[in-house]
Amino acid sequence: MRIILLRHGQSLGNVDELAYCRIPDHALPLTELGEQQARAAGATIRELIGTGPVAAYVSPYKRTRRTFDLLGVRAERVVHEPRLREQDWGNLQDPTEQEMLKHQRHAFGHFFFRLPNGESGADVDDRLAAFIDRLEVRLNEDEAHPKTVLIVSHGLTIRLLCRRLFDWSIELFESLSNVDTCENRVLDHDGTGWKLDRPFDQWRDSPDGTVQHQV
Template identity: 30%
Template structure:
């Protein structure tokens, strides 16, 4: 993908477990129409497990060889991602050499009128939207007031173009959300709609690590959704 070719390393991680993740887990498989989340999406905090996951991620980052350590860190402005970045960096010996930047283009996908609803809730309250989703498919469907997965690609193309200009030849850590990680893979690896919707079926683990290494002309995949450092500290959550 044009916009990241000059990077030495591109590392992406999902935020640690949040109270929102637990809320959706609690109603999964029930007849509930809402997840019961009271905060706006931007203000959903980490759980204690999420904070522990972030610290463990930080220790993995600290163990990276010097030639692979991040030179630039950018995070979503949402609380759960920003706190994950701060907690993780605090575990590294090089945190004082880094400036944590925030970029709103890394925020989670906007759900619009469907925010906080379960699949059952959407079917009951917005049956016409459930039908439209089925017709258009997940990749191109845009909820009222929200974003499609294709919309994420548009803002991420802009983000990565700016990133290459700001950090040519850099080693970048991006702390963000599952949908952003999935769509970054779509862009970097030039995947199709079919490819990425199949990949998306596997949940991105909280505080997992996805990495690409640059060879001067393109990025090569190193690992995807790697949570080996989190053994025993929480399972992947939707």
């Protein structure tokens, strides 16, 4: 079994943080570069999928759906899965409050800090746990479900999904960086557990001394 994780291409919010103040997060489009990144990533993703069937689970946000469309992947199943959405920061954001909250979140810790009218990392972790549980049931018990899965999602969401699958500590999670736009990670199941093809970049050693699972 294989799970391919892909972050969306560069979006307007990645180059203009004030875009979140005038456009709902779910409606932010890809930039021109983001569209180019998604098209370029298509060949790599199709090679990782191989010749067998694939099921695609895609965050319903505009930038993730557009990224998937530009990959040129023919999936047997395509599910726009709300549990794979970005961490919710509330509705349209105030620029002054947005900057203040980012500083508070960094000092408090990204996992437990709850955004006003939004989610904490722990909230995202909870909804991903439900998604992973259901996905593993489908992979193990539904013979019609493809054994290769493509997930197109967001940086924090992908990091938390791996935290859940590998039971990483919260300290380790908070020490890791998001993958770049249109960067992938591949998880293969060897019959005993999931293996990660390569680690996430790490901006500090985990305070509790734990490390990432690797092949």
